[in-house]
Amino acid sequence: MVISGPSGVGKGTLCKALLEEVKDLSISVSMTTREPRKGEVDGKDYFFVSREEFLERVKRNEFVEWAQVYGHYYGTPWSELKNALEKGRDLVLEIDTQGAMQIKEKFKEGVFVFILPPSREELRKRILKRGTENPDSVKKRLENFQEEFKYIFEYDYVVVNDSIPDAVEKIKSIYMAEKCRPHRIIKSWKGE
Protein backbone atom coordinates (compact mmCIF):
# COMPACT_ATOMS: atom_id res chain seq x y z
CA MET A 1 0.00 0.00 0.00
CA VAL A 2 1.58 3.20 -1.23
CA ILE A 3 0.72 6.42 0.58
CA SER A 4 1.55 9.74 -1.07
CA GLY A 5 0.55 13.31 -0.44
CA PRO A 6 2.02 16.77 -0.18
CA SER A 7 4.66 17.71 2.35
CA GLY A 8 2.90 18.75 5.55
CA VAL A 9 -0.36 16.89 4.96
CA GLY A 10 0.29 14.52 7.86
CA LYS A 11 1.26 11.28 6.09
CA GLY A 12 3.72 10.29 8.80
CA THR A 13 1.19 10.74 11.62
CA LEU A 14 -1.45 8.77 9.71
CA CYS A 15 0.93 5.92 8.90
CA LYS A 16 2.04 5.66 12.52
CA ALA A 17 -1.58 5.53 13.76
CA LEU A 18 -2.49 3.04 11.03
CA LEU A 19 0.32 0.67 11.99
CA GLU A 20 -0.77 0.73 15.59
CA GLU A 21 -4.28 -0.31 14.63
CA VAL A 22 -3.55 -2.85 11.89
CA LYS A 23 -1.17 -5.47 13.16
CA ASP A 24 -0.68 -7.15 9.74
CA LEU A 25 0.98 -4.06 8.35
CA SER A 26 4.66 -3.10 8.40
CA ILE A 27 6.18 0.12 7.20
CA SER A 28 8.95 0.30 4.66
CA VAL A 29 11.92 2.31 5.87
CA SER A 30 13.24 4.56 3.10
CA MET A 31 16.83 5.54 2.53
CA THR A 32 17.62 9.23 2.27
CA THR A 33 20.45 11.70 1.90
CA ARG A 34 18.68 14.42 3.88
CA GLU A 35 19.81 15.29 7.43
CA PRO A 36 17.91 13.62 10.30
CA ARG A 37 15.31 15.91 11.91
CA LYS A 38 15.25 16.17 15.68
CA GLY A 39 14.18 12.86 17.19
CA GLU A 40 14.52 10.83 13.99
CA VAL A 41 16.28 7.48 14.43
CA ASP A 42 18.54 5.89 11.81
CA GLY A 43 17.09 2.55 10.66
CA LYS A 44 13.68 3.35 12.10
CA ASP A 45 12.51 6.61 10.52
CA TYR A 46 14.97 6.45 7.64
CA PHE A 47 18.28 4.91 6.72
CA PHE A 48 20.46 8.03 6.59
CA VAL A 49 23.29 7.81 4.07
CA SER A 50 25.62 10.15 2.22
CA ARG A 51 24.96 11.31 -1.31
CA GLU A 52 27.87 9.20 -2.53
CA GLU A 53 26.58 6.05 -0.88
CA PHE A 54 23.07 6.64 -2.20
CA LEU A 55 24.23 7.04 -5.79
CA GLU A 56 26.47 3.98 -5.44
CA ARG A 57 23.40 1.99 -4.38
CA VAL A 58 21.42 3.38 -7.31
CA LYS A 59 24.13 2.03 -9.63
CA ARG A 60 23.89 -1.36 -7.94
CA ASN A 61 20.10 -1.39 -8.52
CA GLU A 62 19.39 -1.61 -4.84
CA PHE A 63 16.21 0.52 -5.00
CA VAL A 64 12.69 -0.46 -6.00
CA GLU A 65 12.10 3.23 -6.62
CA TRP A 66 14.03 6.39 -5.93
CA ALA A 67 13.51 10.08 -6.51
CA GLN A 68 14.98 13.47 -5.79
CA VAL A 69 12.68 15.65 -3.68
CA TYR A 70 13.61 19.18 -2.53
CA GLY A 71 17.25 18.50 -3.37
CA HIS A 72 17.56 15.27 -1.40
CA TYR A 73 17.46 11.67 -2.57
CA TYR A 74 14.92 9.20 -1.24
CA GLY A 75 14.62 5.53 -2.15
CA THR A 76 12.96 2.26 -1.15
CA PRO A 77 15.53 -0.54 -0.76
CA TRP A 78 14.57 -3.87 -2.34
CA SER A 79 15.51 -5.49 0.97
CA GLU A 80 12.50 -3.82 2.65
CA LEU A 81 10.11 -5.48 0.21
CA LYS A 82 11.85 -8.84 0.38
CA ASN A 83 11.75 -8.89 4.18
CA ALA A 84 8.02 -8.17 4.21
CA LEU A 85 7.25 -10.72 1.49
CA GLU A 86 9.24 -13.43 3.28
CA LYS A 87 7.28 -12.81 6.46
CA GLY A 88 3.99 -12.70 4.50
CA ARG A 89 3.33 -9.19 5.72
CA ASP A 90 1.71 -6.30 3.89
CA LEU A 91 3.83 -3.23 3.53
CA VAL A 92 3.08 0.49 3.69
CA LEU A 93 5.31 2.73 1.57
CA GLU A 94 5.15 6.43 2.36
CA ILE A 95 6.62 7.86 -0.83
CA ASP A 96 6.20 10.79 -3.20
CA THR A 97 4.32 10.71 -6.51
CA GLN A 98 7.48 10.06 -8.59
CA GLY A 99 8.30 6.98 -6.53
CA ALA A 100 4.67 5.88 -6.48
CA MET A 101 4.51 5.90 -10.27
CA GLN A 102 7.64 3.70 -10.41
CA ILE A 103 6.03 1.23 -7.99
CA LYS A 104 2.82 1.28 -10.00
CA GLU A 105 4.70 0.15 -13.11
CA LYS A 106 6.42 -2.69 -11.28
CA PHE A 107 3.72 -4.01 -8.95
CA LYS A 108 0.21 -4.68 -10.20
CA GLU A 109 -0.72 -5.71 -6.67
CA GLY A 110 -0.01 -2.25 -5.29
CA VAL A 111 -2.78 -0.15 -3.77
CA PHE A 112 -2.26 3.60 -4.16
CA VAL A 113 -3.63 6.15 -1.72
CA PHE A 114 -3.23 9.91 -2.00
CA ILE A 115 -3.69 12.04 1.12
CA LEU A 116 -5.24 15.46 0.50
CA PRO A 117 -5.38 18.36 2.94
CA PRO A 118 -8.87 19.79 3.60
CA SER A 119 -7.75 22.80 1.52
CA ARG A 120 -4.64 24.50 0.15
CA GLU A 121 -4.89 27.11 2.87
CA GLU A 122 -4.95 24.44 5.56
CA LEU A 123 -1.87 22.82 4.02
CA ARG A 124 -0.02 26.15 4.18
CA LYS A 125 -0.96 26.46 7.86
CA ARG A 126 0.27 22.97 8.62
CA ILE A 127 3.61 23.53 6.90
CA LEU A 128 4.08 26.79 8.81
CA LYS A 129 3.10 25.13 12.09
CA ARG A 130 5.82 22.53 11.65
CA GLY A 131 8.23 25.45 11.93
CA THR A 132 11.05 23.75 10.03
CA GLU A 133 10.65 25.58 6.73
CA ASN A 134 11.64 29.09 5.65
CA PRO A 135 9.18 31.19 3.54
CA ASP A 136 10.87 30.15 0.32
CA SER A 137 10.66 26.50 1.24
CA VAL A 138 6.97 26.86 2.17
CA LYS A 139 6.30 28.42 -1.22
CA LYS A 140 8.19 25.60 -2.98
CA ARG A 141 6.17 22.98 -1.12
CA LEU A 142 2.87 24.57 -2.08
CA GLU A 143 3.96 24.80 -5.72
CA ASN A 144 5.02 21.19 -5.60
CA PHE A 145 1.57 20.22 -4.36
CA GLN A 146 0.14 21.65 -7.60
CA GLU A 147 2.42 19.27 -9.51
CA GLU A 148 1.62 16.25 -7.33
CA PHE A 149 -2.10 17.00 -7.61
CA LYS A 150 -1.90 16.24 -11.35
CA TYR A 151 -1.26 12.59 -10.51
CA ILE A 152 -4.35 12.23 -8.34
CA PHE A 153 -6.29 10.13 -10.84
CA GLU A 154 -3.38 7.69 -11.02
CA TYR A 155 -4.22 6.76 -7.44
CA ASP A 156 -6.84 4.19 -6.45
CA TYR A 157 -8.07 6.17 -3.47
CA VAL A 158 -7.99 9.70 -2.10
CA VAL A 159 -8.33 10.41 1.61
CA VAL A 160 -8.89 13.93 2.88
CA ASN A 161 -7.01 14.35 6.15
CA ASP A 162 -9.46 16.60 7.97
CA SER A 163 -9.35 14.61 11.19
CA ILE A 164 -6.68 12.03 12.04
CA PRO A 165 -9.04 9.35 13.45
CA ASP A 166 -11.41 9.68 10.46
CA ALA A 167 -8.57 9.55 7.95
CA VAL A 168 -7.03 6.50 9.66
CA GLU A 169 -10.44 4.81 9.66
CA LYS A 170 -10.70 5.42 5.92
CA ILE A 171 -7.22 4.04 5.17
CA LYS A 172 -8.05 1.02 7.32
CA SER A 173 -11.24 0.50 5.32
CA ILE A 174 -9.28 0.72 2.09
CA TYR A 175 -6.89 -1.94 3.38
CA MET A 176 -9.75 -4.22 4.49
CA ALA A 177 -11.67 -3.71 1.24
CA GLU A 178 -8.61 -4.49 -0.88
CA LYS A 179 -8.20 -7.73 1.06
CA CYS A 180 -11.64 -8.65 -0.32
CA ARG A 181 -10.62 -8.46 -3.99
CA PRO A 182 -11.76 -11.67 -5.75
CA HIS A 183 -8.25 -12.89 -6.66
CA ARG A 184 -7.06 -12.40 -3.07
CA ILE A 185 -10.04 -14.29 -1.59
CA ILE A 186 -10.23 -17.14 -4.08
CA LYS A 187 -6.60 -18.07 -3.41
CA SER A 188 -7.41 -18.99 0.17
CA TRP A 189 -11.06 -20.08 -0.09
CA LYS A 190 -11.29 -23.76 0.70
CA GLY A 191 -14.85 -24.30 -0.52
CA GLU A 192 -14.21 -25.19 -4.14
Place this chain on the structure above:
Amino acid sequence: MVISGPSGVGKGTLCKALLEEVKDLSISVSMTTREPRKGEVDGKDYFFVSREEFLERVKRNEFVEWAQVYGHYYGTPWSELKNALEKGRDLVLEIDTQGAMQIKEKFKEGVFVFILPPSREELRKRILKRGTENPDSVKKRLENFQEEFKYIFEYDYVVVNDSIPDAVEKIKSIYMAEKCRPHRIIKSWKGE
Protein backbone atom coordinates in the same frame (compact mmCIF):
# COMPACT_ATOMS: atom_id res chain seq x y z
CA MET B 1 -23.87 -1.36 -4.23
CA VAL B 2 -24.97 -4.70 -5.60
CA ILE B 3 -24.86 -7.70 -3.30
CA SER B 4 -25.13 -11.17 -4.78
CA GLY B 5 -24.48 -14.64 -3.49
CA PRO B 6 -25.99 -18.09 -3.41
CA SER B 7 -29.37 -18.82 -1.89
CA GLY B 8 -28.85 -19.52 1.82
CA VAL B 9 -25.54 -17.65 2.21
CA GLY B 10 -27.12 -15.01 4.45
CA LYS B 11 -27.36 -11.98 2.13
CA GLY B 12 -30.60 -10.79 3.72
CA THR B 13 -29.22 -10.90 7.26
CA LEU B 14 -26.03 -9.08 6.21
CA CYS B 15 -27.95 -6.36 4.34
CA LYS B 16 -30.25 -5.78 7.30
CA ALA B 17 -27.28 -5.45 9.69
CA LEU B 18 -25.42 -3.23 7.22
CA LEU B 19 -28.35 -0.82 6.90
CA GLU B 20 -28.59 -0.51 10.65
CA GLU B 21 -24.93 0.50 10.86
CA VAL B 22 -24.61 2.73 7.79
CA LYS B 23 -27.24 5.43 7.89
CA ASP B 24 -26.49 6.75 4.37
CA LEU B 25 -27.62 3.50 2.79
CA SER B 26 -31.10 2.48 1.68
CA ILE B 27 -32.17 -0.88 0.34
CA SER B 28 -33.88 -1.33 -2.97
CA VAL B 29 -37.14 -3.29 -2.68
CA SER B 30 -37.44 -5.83 -5.48
CA MET B 31 -40.64 -6.90 -7.17
CA THR B 32 -41.35 -10.63 -7.33
CA THR B 33 -43.91 -13.19 -8.40
CA ARG B 34 -43.01 -15.64 -5.66
CA GLU B 35 -45.30 -16.17 -2.68
CA PRO B 36 -44.50 -14.19 0.48
CA ARG B 37 -42.66 -16.26 3.12
CA LYS B 38 -43.94 -16.13 6.67
CA GLY B 39 -43.39 -12.67 8.13
CA GLU B 40 -42.55 -10.98 4.82
CA VAL B 41 -44.28 -7.66 4.29
CA ASP B 42 -45.47 -6.37 0.90
CA GLY B 43 -43.67 -3.14 0.00
CA LYS B 44 -40.95 -3.73 2.60
CA ASP B 45 -39.38 -7.11 1.87
CA TYR B 46 -40.68 -7.27 -1.69
CA PHE B 47 -43.44 -5.91 -3.84
CA PHE B 48 -45.48 -9.07 -4.42
CA VAL B 49 -47.26 -9.14 -7.75
CA SER B 50 -48.83 -11.70 -10.06
CA ARG B 51 -47.01 -13.20 -13.01
CA GLU B 52 -49.28 -11.27 -15.37
CA GLU B 53 -48.60 -7.96 -13.70
CA PHE B 54 -44.84 -8.61 -13.64
CA LEU B 55 -44.69 -9.40 -17.36
CA GLU B 56 -46.85 -6.37 -18.12
CA ARG B 57 -44.32 -4.21 -16.25
CA VAL B 58 -41.46 -5.85 -18.15
CA LYS B 59 -43.15 -4.79 -21.38
CA ARG B 60 -43.48 -1.24 -20.07
CA ASN B 61 -39.71 -1.18 -19.30
CA GLU B 62 -40.32 -0.60 -15.64
CA PHE B 63 -37.34 -2.68 -14.48
CA VAL B 64 -33.67 -1.76 -14.29
CA GLU B 65 -32.95 -5.47 -14.29
CA TRP B 66 -35.06 -8.57 -14.00
CA ALA B 67 -34.46 -12.29 -13.98
CA GLN B 68 -36.14 -15.62 -13.49
CA VAL B 69 -34.77 -17.53 -10.51
CA TYR B 70 -36.10 -20.93 -9.40
CA GLY B 71 -39.22 -20.41 -11.52
CA HIS B 72 -40.11 -17.00 -10.11
CA TYR B 73 -39.55 -13.56 -11.53
CA TYR B 74 -37.60 -10.91 -9.65
CA GLY B 75 -36.92 -7.34 -10.76
CA THR B 76 -35.65 -3.95 -9.59
CA PRO B 77 -38.15 -1.18 -10.38
CA TRP B 78 -36.63 2.00 -11.86
CA SER B 79 -38.63 3.92 -9.26
CA GLU B 80 -36.44 2.47 -6.49
CA LEU B 81 -33.31 3.93 -8.10
CA LYS B 82 -34.95 7.26 -8.89
CA ASN B 83 -36.18 7.69 -5.33
CA ALA B 84 -32.70 7.05 -3.93
CA LEU B 85 -30.99 9.32 -6.46
CA GLU B 86 -33.42 12.15 -5.76
CA LYS B 87 -32.70 11.89 -2.05
CA GLY B 88 -28.95 11.66 -2.72
CA ARG B 89 -28.80 8.30 -0.99
CA ASP B 90 -26.71 5.27 -1.84
CA LEU B 91 -28.63 2.14 -2.61
CA VAL B 92 -28.05 -1.54 -1.81
CA LEU B 93 -29.43 -4.01 -4.33
CA GLU B 94 -29.66 -7.61 -3.18
CA ILE B 95 -29.93 -9.38 -6.51
CA ASP B 96 -28.77 -12.52 -8.30
CA THR B 97 -25.84 -12.74 -10.74
CA GLN B 98 -28.06 -12.35 -13.83
CA GLY B 99 -29.51 -9.10 -12.49
CA ALA B 100 -26.09 -7.94 -11.30
CA MET B 101 -24.62 -8.34 -14.78
CA GLN B 102 -27.47 -6.22 -16.21
CA ILE B 103 -26.76 -3.49 -13.64
CA LYS B 104 -23.05 -3.69 -14.40
CA GLU B 105 -23.71 -2.91 -18.06
CA LYS B 106 -25.92 0.06 -17.23
CA PHE B 107 -24.18 1.66 -14.26
CA LYS B 108 -20.44 2.26 -14.27
CA GLU B 109 -20.77 3.66 -10.76
CA GLY B 110 -21.98 0.34 -9.38
CA VAL B 111 -19.95 -1.55 -6.79
CA PHE B 112 -20.36 -5.31 -6.95
CA VAL B 113 -19.98 -7.59 -3.95
CA PHE B 114 -20.32 -11.37 -3.98
CA ILE B 115 -21.00 -13.16 -0.70
CA LEU B 116 -19.41 -16.60 -0.38
CA PRO B 117 -20.17 -19.24 2.22
CA PRO B 118 -17.14 -20.52 4.19
CA SER B 119 -17.54 -23.75 2.16
CA ARG B 120 -20.01 -25.63 -0.03
CA GLU B 121 -20.75 -27.95 2.86
CA GLU B 122 -21.59 -25.02 5.12
CA LEU B 123 -23.92 -23.62 2.46
CA ARG B 124 -25.76 -26.96 2.30
CA LYS B 125 -26.18 -26.88 6.08
CA ARG B 126 -27.52 -23.33 6.00
CA ILE B 127 -30.07 -24.13 3.30
CA LEU B 128 -31.23 -27.20 5.24
CA LYS B 129 -31.42 -25.22 8.47
CA ARG B 130 -33.77 -22.68 6.87
CA GLY B 131 -36.18 -25.63 6.55
CA THR B 132 -38.14 -24.18 3.65
CA GLU B 133 -36.66 -26.32 0.89
CA ASN B 134 -37.27 -29.95 -0.12
CA PRO B 135 -34.27 -32.19 -1.00
CA ASP B 136 -34.72 -31.52 -4.71
CA SER B 137 -34.76 -27.79 -4.13
CA VAL B 138 -31.64 -27.99 -1.94
CA LYS B 139 -29.86 -29.86 -4.72
CA LYS B 140 -30.95 -27.27 -7.28
CA ARG B 141 -29.67 -24.43 -5.11
CA LEU B 142 -26.26 -26.07 -4.71
CA GLU B 143 -26.03 -26.68 -8.45
CA ASN B 144 -27.01 -23.09 -9.08
CA PHE B 145 -24.17 -21.96 -6.81
CA GLN B 146 -21.75 -23.66 -9.20
CA GLU B 147 -23.17 -21.52 -12.01
CA GLU B 148 -23.12 -18.29 -10.00
CA PHE B 149 -19.55 -18.98 -8.90
CA LYS B 150 -18.44 -18.62 -12.52
CA TYR B 151 -19.24 -14.91 -12.32
CA ILE B 152 -17.10 -14.29 -9.27
CA PHE B 153 -14.37 -12.42 -11.13
CA GLU B 154 -17.00 -10.06 -12.56
CA TYR B 155 -17.44 -8.76 -9.02
CA ASP B 156 -15.28 -6.06 -7.45
CA TYR B 157 -15.21 -7.70 -4.03
CA VAL B 158 -15.82 -11.09 -2.43
CA VAL B 159 -16.80 -11.40 1.22
CA VAL B 160 -16.78 -14.78 2.95
CA ASN B 161 -19.69 -14.89 5.37
CA ASP B 162 -18.08 -16.91 8.16
CA SER B 163 -19.27 -14.60 10.92
CA ILE B 164 -22.00 -12.00 10.52
CA PRO B 165 -20.23 -9.15 12.39
CA ASP B 166 -16.98 -9.74 10.45
CA ALA B 167 -18.77 -9.91 7.11
CA VAL B 168 -20.77 -6.74 7.88
CA GLU B 169 -17.53 -4.99 8.88
CA LYS B 170 -16.00 -5.97 5.55
CA ILE B 171 -18.97 -4.74 3.51
CA LYS B 172 -18.90 -1.50 5.50
CA SER B 173 -15.19 -1.13 4.68
CA ILE B 174 -15.91 -1.69 1.01
CA TYR B 175 -18.55 1.03 1.12
CA MET B 176 -16.20 3.46 2.92
CA ALA B 177 -13.29 2.66 0.61
CA GLU B 178 -15.41 3.17 -2.50
CA LYS B 179 -16.41 6.58 -1.14
CA CYS B 180 -12.68 7.43 -1.34
CA ARG B 181 -12.37 6.85 -5.10
CA PRO B 182 -10.64 9.89 -6.67
CA HIS B 183 -13.59 10.94 -8.86
CA ARG B 184 -15.96 10.79 -5.87
CA ILE B 185 -13.65 12.87 -3.65
CA ILE B 186 -12.55 15.45 -6.19
CA LYS B 187 -16.16 16.39 -6.92
CA SER B 188 -16.63 17.66 -3.39
CA TRP B 189 -13.09 18.78 -2.48
CA LYS B 190 -13.09 22.53 -1.95
CA GLY B 191 -9.34 23.00 -1.93
CA GLU B 192 -8.66 23.55 -5.61
